[in-house]
Amino acid sequence: MDLIVARPEGLYCPPGDFYIDPWRPVDRAVITHGHSDHARVGHQHYLAVDQSRGVLDARLGNIRLETLAYGESRIHNDVSISFHPAGHVLGSAQVRVAYRGEVWVASGDYKVEDDGTCTPFEPVPCHTFITESTFGLPIYRWDPPTVLNADINAWWRANAAEGRTSIVFCYAFGKAQRLLHGLEADIGPIVVHGAVERLNAVYREAGVTLPPTLRVSDLSADTPLNRALVVAPPSAQGTPWMRRFGDYVDSFASGWMRLRGARRRRGVDRGFVMSDHADWPGLMRAIAGTGAQQVYVTHGSVATLVRWLDEQGLDGRAFKTEYGNEEDDTEADAA
Numbered sequence: 094m095d096l097i098v099a100r101p102e103g104l105y106c107p108p109g110d111f112y113i114d115p116w117r118p119v120d121r122a123v124i125t126h127g128h129s130d131h132a133r134v135g136h137q138h139y140l141a142v143d144q145s146r147g148v149l150d151a152r153l154g155n156i157r158l159e160t161l162a163y164g165e166s167r168i169h170n171d172v173s174i175s176f177h178p179a180g181h182v183l184g185s186a187q188v189r190v191a192y193r194g195e196v197w198v199a200s201g202d203y204k205v206e207d208d209g210t211c212t213p214f215e216p217v218p219c220h221t222f223i224t225e226s227t228f229g230l231p232i233y234r235w236d237p238p239t240v241l242n243a244d245i246n247a248w249w250r251a252n253a254a255e256g257r258t259s260i261v262f263c264y265a266f267g268k269a270q271r272l273l274h275g276l277e278a279d280i281g282p283i284v285v286h287g288a289v290e291r292l293n294a295v296y297r298e299a300g301v302t303l304p305p306t307l308r309v310s311d312l313s314a315d316t317p318l319n320r321a322l323v324v325a326p327p328s329a330q331g332t333p334w335m336r337r338f339g340d341y342v343d344s345f346a347s348g349w350m351r352l353r354g355a356r357r358r359r360g361v362d363r364g365f366v367m368s369d370h371a372d373w374p375g376l377m378r379a380i381a382g383t384g385a386q387q388v389y390v391t392h393g394s395v396a397t398l399v400r401w402l403d404e405q406g407l408d409g410r411a412f413k414t415e416y417g418n419e420e421d422d423t424e425a426d427a428a
Contacts, residue, residue, distance in 0.1 A: 096172075096190050096197040097223065097389075099412045104199060104223070108192050109172035111140075113199045116415040123174060125201025126185035127152050127266065130418045140167070142176040144212065145184025147295040148266070163212065179203040180214030181369050182267035183296055189217050198383060199223040202416075204368070205375040208238045210271050210301050216382025224380060226393035227370040227417060228348050235348070235372045242275030245365055248344070253281050253320040258341035262361065265289045265326045267369045268346055270296045270303060272324060278304035281320030284312070286334070288326050309337065330360070348372075380407075392417035 097104050103115030111121040118135035125131050125141075127148035132141075134153050141149060143160040150158075161167055163186065166175040171193075176186035181202040188199045198219040207213040235241075245261070252259045263269050265288040273293070276283060285293065285306045293303055306324075307316070318338055327345070329335060343361045348368030350356060356364035371379060376398065380388055387408040390398045395411045402409030 096192055096195055096221070097199060099414070104412065104414070106172060106190055109170045109174070109190065111169060111172075111174075113188055114201065114416070121169075123188055124149070125179065125188060125199065126182055128182070128202070130416045131201060140174070142184055142186040144299060145186070147298055148182075148184050148292070151291060151295055152266075177217045178212040178215045180205060180207065180211060183211045183270070183299055183301065185211060187217055189219065195220055197221040197223070198385075200225060200379070202227070202370055203379060204371050205378050206235065206238060208271050208274070210267075210274050210296065214379065216379060218384050220385060221387040221389065222380060222383045222385035223389045223391060223412065224376065224398075225370065225416070226376065226390050226395055226398040228368060228372050229376055229390070229394035229398040231373045233348060233351055233368075233372045234374060235366060235368060238271075238275065241365065241367055245272065245275065245346075246277045246280065248363060249276075249322045250280050252342050256319040256340075258318050258320075258338045259322045260335070260338065260341050260343040261322065261324050261346055261365070262327045262330055262343065262359075263324065263346040263367070266292045268367060269293075269324050269326075270301065271369070272346060272367065273303045273306065274301065276304055276322065281322060282307055282316055282318070284309065284318070284321050284323045286323075286325040286329055289324050309334070312337075327359075 097106050102117040102119050104113045112119045113123045114125055114131040115122050120137045122136035123140045139156050139158040141160055143162050146160050166173050173191040175189045179185040179187050181204050190197045196219040198217045202225050203214050205214045249259045269289045283306045290308050344363035345359045345361045346365040346367040350364035350366045388402050389410045389412045391412045391414045399409035
């Protein structure tokens with residue numbers, strides 16, 4: 094028996110009678126992390142890692158949620174379930190499912206480099222590994238976090254010296270906090286959109302170090318916006334919310350900035366290559382670390398990664414899912 098199969102509702106464990114990150118309402122949902130393509134409203138029971146509670150509460154509201162610590166196991170219908178760090182965002186986890194000597198691991202989304210804002214990825218030995226492939230092409234290779242942080246800070250410092258506000262558009266959950274964690278706060282004030290600050294509070298409560306931030310409502314007449322760095326979700330681009338910043342230079346932070354032309358399509362002055370997902374070498378490291386002989390690939394460059402796995406002598410297969418559409422979570426009243 095396959096421990097995890099694809100159903101119209103999502104990835105399903107037949108012996109355990111539960112789903113992992115289902116995209117349609119089900120009775121029992123095991124959740125890998127809080128991005129809305131993986132954690133949705135409408136399920137009767139939720140099980141997740143304890144570090145994700147604050148995020149899930151903030152994003153899903155009043156749900157029936159049980160949590161486990163990383164590495165703690167729960168037996169449900171004779172199936173052992175446990176969560177293990179995925180290194181993607183705060184509270185992200187891989188799900189280990191064990192039954193009658195067979196072990197499968199569903200990774201959710203993951204990143205193998207430690208960025209300082211969430212528990213680092215840990216490979217989990219298994220027979221079958223379910224991996225994402227968002228950036229599953231050899232062109233995708235990320236610079237170390239220290240290099241990326243230095244690049245962003247140098248850009249901000251140069252703009253501040255010219256008296257121009259620096260704007261960075263990035264997703265409100267995950268990328269925004271990672272960017273903030275690496276900023277040199279002495280350059281100038283840091284202003285964030287309300288959708289970002291809502292998640293900043295959750296990260297700070299979890300013990301993640303972030304620099305002081307201001308919402309627009311906190312600004313005073315003497316706030317030197319011409320030296321400020323502003324962090325906002327992509328949906329704020331081109332809206333009236335942006336007008337208060339006057340003469341600004343803008344940028345976009347995403348793994349897609351590795352592609353030629355991506356910055357131009359976003360209509361910004363600068364692109365920073367930043368991702369909460371594994372790059373091509375990271376995917377290779379993660380898969381090898383599991384020791385799995387059978388690997389299912391979901392969302393992204395599925396065919397390319399499956400072909401590569403087969404060439405390495407592994408059993409590469411594919412699951413069709415509805416993952417891969419992370420949103421920026423902007424609310425109309427969250428400015």
